[in-house]
Amino acid sequence: SLRIAPLVKRRLKKRLLSIDKIFKHSQYVSDQYRNRIQSNCVTHPDIPQDCDIVFARYPLLTKNKQKLLSNAKKAGVELAEWYASPVHPLTDRDLSLVNYEKGSCPNAEKLCSEVVSLPVHMKVQQKDIDKAVIFLNNVDFDDKVRNK
Numbered sequence: 001s002l003r004i005a006p007l008v009k010r011r012l013k014k015r016l017l018s019i020d021k022i023f024k025h026s027q028y029v030s031d032q033y034r035n036r037i038q039s040n041c042v043t044h045p046d047i048p049q050d051c052d053i054v055f056a057r058y059p060l061l062t063k064n065k066q067k068l069l070s071n072a073k074k075a076g077v078e079l080a081e082w083y084a085s086p087v088h089p090l091t092d093r094d095l096s097l098v099n100y101e102k103g104s105c106p107n108a109e110k111l112c113s114e115v116v117s118l119p120v121h122m123k124v125q126q127k128d129i130d131k132a133v134i135f136l137n138n139v140d141f142d143d144k145v146r147n148k
Contacts (some may be wrong), residue, residue, distance in 0.1 A: 015137060016031075019121075023122075025121075025122055026055055026056075027121040027128060029058070029118075029124050030053075030054075030055050030120055032129045033060075033132065036129075036133045037136045039137050039139060040140065041064060041136065041139045042060055042061065042062045044059065044060060044138060045059050045061075052133060056070050056121060057080065057119060059083070059115050059117045060117065062114055062116055063067065065081070065115075065116060069116060071139060072116075072135060075131075076133050077131055077136075078118050078132070080116065080117050081115070081116060081117075082115070083111075083117070085109075086108035087100050088112075118132055
């Protein structure tokens with residue numbers, strides 16, 4: 001039988017005790033991104049009014065994924081390529097390990113080619129949010145982006 005390692009168990013228990021704090025922080029950071037990022041280079045996720053979402057990372061869509069990731073890295077902004085494939089973190093030849101055939105989920109593959117994400121974890125401070133907002137609001141690419 002499988003058991004959770006004692007160290008992992010202690011960390012999990014500690015984390016669960018502060019779940020409300022983690023939840024509120026994630027929502028605060030996500031709200032900051034959603035309300036303050038007004039860039040023509042990214043599109044925010046569509047969230048129905050009656051949904052209460054807590055993101056592990058805040059997703060944005062862009063038509064210039066690699067260029068945006070490269071520019072963010074140069075600017076010292078934590079913008080990541082999570083969800084690089086429909087079976088993240090597997091990519092390319094590793095997809096066959098789970099019998100995933102390229103082209104079998106075209107919508108998911110298209111989104112994977114466009115999605116980037118910002119952090120919402122507890123270590124994200126206001127200065128990190130501000131830096132990401134300023135960076136994204138000042139990036140300008142020539143091609144059009146999906147509807148906002």
